[in-house]
Amino acid sequence: MSLTVLRTALCFAATLLLAAAPPLDPGKAGMDPARLERLAQRMKAYAEQGVVAGTVTLVARRGAVAGYDASGWQDIEARKPMRPDSIFQVMSMTKPVTAVAIQLLVEEGKVRIGDPVEKYLPEFRGQWVVEAKTPLTMNLRKPARAITVRDLLTHTSCMTGPGPALSDLYTKMNRTLSEAVGL
Template sequence: MLSRYCAGLLFVTSLVFAAPPAADAGKAGLDATEVAKIAPRMKAMADDQMVAGTVTLVMHKGTLAHLEATGWADIEARKPMRTDSIVQIMSMTKQFTGAAIMMLVEEGKVRLSDPVEKHLPEFRGQWVIVSQNDGLRTMKHPARPITVRDLMTHTSGMGPAAPGIGDILEKMDRTLAEACLVYSQQPLDFEPGTKWQYSNTGLATLGRIVEVASGMAFEKFLETRIFQPLGMVDSYIFLPAEKHGRLAALYQRKDGKLVKAGANVLAGDALQFRKGAKYSGPEYGIYSTAWDLAQWYQMMLNKGTLNGKKLLSPSSVEVMTRVHTGDLKAGHDPGVGFGLTWAVVKEPIGTLTGHSIGTFDHGGAFGTYGWVDPTKELVGVFLVQEADDAKPVRDAFINMANAAVLEPSR
């Protein structure tokens, strides 16, 4: 009887965590008239088949101002997108991997300056490519080993997966340990620290360091150290069967129309739910919802704490969200540099959607995006499942969210 009671209590607690409060733009200190324009604009863009559907969320100073879903989670099944629809957030996962590393840094188990080979001996003796001409490759040992910081800033020189497992991001058929062993034997594309190159293999390697330093599987570390403390009850690496019905389908454009994507995309056919997958994907593996992600971003805005639960110290949040790439051309958008697994707005051209200098963010391959603007005390989440370009819809939402801020930037 007691075990049933405890299980029931756990279930009720989960429901409490999962349900967001009613959105109130006025209470949040935003212009309610401007906020009210967001959902109709998103619907119009979905109706025009720019995307299948969206979930959009805005929080200001910790209060929910807007949470709306428009369009379809599954067009063919006439299944509407819902505010609690689950999506694959893809590379937004990288922020969580970075936070996991920082937790271990705070525990004295990892240093940002550590050579990767200290934690993963298979990385010893790496080579760097000097030149490649007519099929002839010249290599040498790098001037220094790659470090944890190099991995977190995408300046390690680690390239794509080797040809033998080049489809691992689609099939997910190797364990993280097996994959990183292969990654370790590939030559670097350039001397560590000298260039910026977005590196999925580098972030996967960070995830493997989390496993080795913590003694826990990567997905278990996220579950127990991040998701559970923040009440992120719909966030997973491997989505449980009872939640498959809430997953939004993935779409791509063909002959001008949206059609479901097949198996030849990241993580394979979305509606096969990664059946049989072994790879935990620290670079792209998380499923989540808008409200779950809002907890994550609010924790970062709060300098590492949410609802009395401390995940990171203020100093760790500060070092993660500071530009570390200097004058290197970094990031996917103009005007940004890179922190430790976060893109950071550093120049005026990066503010064209209304972001403040110092805003930190990250997107995902299927169009998802989230940001924290410390100057405006604003958090935003944009969820979509679009294998092509969803940026026009995303940027419309960002501009509208920022336009609702009443107070001038500090």
């Protein structure tokens, strides 16, 4: 099994475990129940005001789930309520989650943001970057230096979205899970 497949499987397993985690007493996680309730009410208000269609919020601390709540709609037109186990595309919301995870690793001394990405992800070794791009073509070049963790976090790596061959797959994101797996 390749390292990439193993990492993907581990991330999927962790997601399933979190999704199945029961809400605990916030006090056990060292959290103030009143503050957690304010968070739940704020998310509900965002959905009611149309700021977002719906939310799923999970708050954890010290390895314990302190709050787990859903509000709003999974499907507005069908009036299908959001559930804690609803599956949806989080798109760019992975960026702040990833940034926080990296910061935790930095604080633990496990990652340095100035390090080349290939130190942690060997698949990045020999990476090329985009020099110029048109709707039909991309010109690539070797980077002047190795891409760093900081470059990825600040979107300054000169990497881009998929090329023309994958643009159809990338732009047609409104698929069900079974359709996506069937690709």
